Amino acid sequence: MIDQVRDWIDEARRIVVLTGAGISTDSGIPDFRGPQGLWTRNPLAEKMSNIHYYLADPEVRKLSWQNRMSSPAWTAKPNPGHLALVALEKRNKLHALITQNIDELHQLAGNSPERVIEVHGTMRRVMCMSCGMRAPMQKALDRVRAGELDPPCRDCGGILKSDTISFGQQLVPEVIDRAMQVAAEADLFLAIGTTLQVYPVAGAVDIARSAGAKLVIVNAQPTPYDDVAEAVLRGSISEVLSAVVTPARESALRSLQ
């Protein structure tokens, strides 16, 4: 099956990739929905990720800032799965990279920021809930370290939050529209490390298929789209991706070494 998918990638010209938490677990960033997820281990985490509690309760915000400072994402490095998608872009095959992740590891790995569509935003930026000001997260974290336990917006005094989509918050329509648009332009759609259960993002799969794209799923757990996919690859995402993005000829050479 790996060989078949490698051939499809060799033939494809407009690959659209959708990534979820599964691609970042090899970088040490836990999947908060999974069985080992933050939610299961810490019920407060659920409150902190809910916009209503966040806006209403300064204590929830103070905990959120502490939580952001200790995030494993700050020291996380891209893994071979991320690097494989950079290789795909270097081969001029990557049309767009839609991600549900907020860690920016795709950009850190070397994918062009303009190809990455962050449907859930990024944790590396803050935004003001009152005036919409955006700034680097690290600057806000410096203020927390210096003693401001819930740093307000310097422009308007409003509440700052990571520039991500919390529960209870609307997705950004322009971003979702763009994701659906690129999905419709795909000739091969790769869904990686996502259970494809979160809508409307999972709907990108339907759009790509309707437009005639082949669907390849790389995920450890079953997804609702496994039955309609041309290929489903289980196992380590890092290993599977590294194997399938290497052109067939190079792969044959490498196996001889």
Ligand SMILES: [Zn+2]
């Ligand atoms: Zn503001």
